[in-house]
Amino acid sequence: MVKERTQAGLPAASAEGRHGGRKPKFTPAQRTEILAMLAAGRAASDVARLFRVHRATISRLNAASRITATL
Numbered sequence: 909m910v911k912e913r914t915q916a917g918l919p920a921a922s923a924e925g926r927h928g929g930r931k932p933k934f935t936p937a938q939r940t941e942i943l944a945m946l947a948a949g950r951a952a953s954d955v956a957r958l959f960r961v962h963r964a965t966i967s968r969l970n971a972a973s974r975i976t977a978t979l
């Protein structure tokens with residue numbers, strides 16, 4: 909019953925312009941700023957402290973940008 913209601917609700921929510929999932933932590937402007945700071949030689953831990961996130965979040969963003977840059 910739960911599955912049926914969920915399956916029925918997803919198209920209805922989509923029709924209203926709502927989508928599931930977690931909101932991004934950074935805006936596109938923040939992403940470019942972070943990547944510029946890292947490219948300038950700033951340490952990931954310093955950047956993380958500035959944006960009040962964990963260092964792994966910055967490293968993950970950096971790795972994802974490198975992957976998309978090589979494609």
